[in-house]
Amino acid sequence: MKRRTFRVESTLTGRTVSEALAAELGLSHEAAERLVGVGAVYVAGRRCRDAKARLAQGQVVTAVLEEGGESSLAEAPAPAPSLRVLHEDEDVIAVDKPEGMTAQPTEGRVGDSLVDRVGEYLKRPAGLVHRLDRETSGVTVFGKTPQATTALAEEFREGRARKRYLAAVGPVELPSQGTIDLPLSKDPSRPGRWRATRAANGIPAFTEYRVLHAGRDFCLVELLPQTGRTHQLRAHLTALGAPILGDKRYGGAAKAGGLEAPRCLLHAQALELAHPRTGAPVRFEAPVPEDLSRFFAAAGVVVPSGPIRPLDVAARG
Structure with a gap:
């Protein structure tokens, strides 16, 4: 499994989940929203399904980028x-x-x-x-x-x-x-x-x-x-x-x-x-x-x- 984790610092505080993912992971905004949409993003240990949710300072964000050798952004079966x-x-x-x-x-x-x-x-x-x-x-x-x-x-x-x-x-x-x-x-x-x-x-x-x-x-x-x-x-x-x-x-x-x-x-x-x-x-x-x-x-x-x-x-x- 491939995942990326980052902590919300001052530059990301108040930004949306998709904006933070795009900035931290180098994703397009469309890809960041899709990652949230398929359920591959966790905020403070809980799955986040709202790409527009605002982040608070100190929160930990985890994105599952690959699972079982397959990208989380791959088309669903x-x-x-x-x-x-x-x-x-x-x-x-x-x-x-x-x-x-x-x-x-x-x-x-x-x-x-x-x-x-x-x-x-x-x-x-x-x-x-x-x-x-x-x-x-x-x-x-x-x-x-x-x-x-x-x-x-x-x-x-x-x-x-x-x-x-x-x-x-x-x-x-x-x-x-x-x-x-x-x-x-x-x-x-x-x-x-x-x-x-x-x-x-x-x-x-x-x-x-x-x-x-x-x-x-x-x-x-x-x-x-x-x-x-x-x-x-x-x-x-x-x-x-x-x-x-x-x-x-x-x-x-x-x-x-x-x-x-x-x-x-x-x-x-x-x-x-x-x-x-x-x-x-x-x-x-x-x-x-x-x-x-x-x-x-x-x-x-x-x-x-x-x-x-x-x-x-x-x-x-």
């Missing part, structure tokens, strides 16, 4: 498909997050995240309680009231929410099912990556898995994370020698068996938790997108559906 609502009632809305969309606004841009899209749909803020990576598709739930959001967040925090992910990975010999018990820690040699190893002082992470197809070219796996760590499934599978196909950050192949893997082929297919109002168990399922379903079709494997089945007791531990 093409609009994603219309929001696919899987379930909605007075307390909860469950949607199918498309791949390529962030769960929430990033430091360098607002307006094109899932929480923005759901908020637009509801015409009020949505309560985000869990997150999927940008390239991961699938079930995401939001609370529609503060009480529902709190209850849903507790389901995840206490580990009561049960999740089923599906992934296509490189060919590897694995038991038909098992548990991955490897702590996660940031990889100091590769920024943005996590490593799954006992050699570092990491945070506990547990993933149960079931092999759905073991082929010469690729494997299909069902993943049942028991903890919800950043990049947990991606790092755990990489540690087993089976990075997810299309996962450039973790070394996943771009194709397998003659099929393209245009993104990290990981899909959050099902989620089970207690309804925040009634406490009754509910399950939401998201159809497998075409890029991953091609691998299921090629392998002749039926996509799992229905209740999330735990592993056999003998496969745990």
Whole structure:
């Protein structure tokens, strides 16, 4: 991430945010206003969306100029498909997050995240309680009231929410099912990556898995994370020698068996938790997108559906 920070001194006191950005960063006034407009400017630690706001002496201004290797002033990506609502009632809305969309606004841009899209749909803020990576598709739930959001967040925090992910990975010999018990820690040699190893002082992470197809070219796996760590499934599978196909950050192949893997082929297919109002168990399922379903079709494997089945007791531990 590339950012510039400056403190408002006497020469900038009373000037507008866009005027100060233009003066300090050498931007045109149009570019400075666009930087504010996309949400890439912070004043006194808070995102500023008013280019004409007047600055006070001593305030600190930060501009995110580049994020993820892309300029904050780059054109926004093409609009994603219309929001696919899987379930909605007075307390909860469950949607199918498309791949390529962030769960929430990033430091360098607002307006094109899932929480923005759901908020637009509801015409009020949505309560985000869990997150999927940008390239991961699938079930995401939001609370529609503060009480529902709190209850849903507790389901995840206490580990009561049960999740089923599906992934296509490189060919590897694995038991038909098992548990991955490897702590996660940031990889100091590769920024943005996590490593799954006992050699570092990491945070506990547990993933149960079931092999759905073991082929010469690729494997299909069902993943049942028991903890919800950043990049947990991606790092755990990489540690087993089976990075997810299309996962450039973790070394996943771009194709397998003659099929393209245009993104990290990981899909959050099902989620089970207690309804925040009634406490009754509910399950939401998201159809497998075409890029991953091609691998299921090629392998002749039926996509799992229905209740999330735990592993056999003998496969745990």
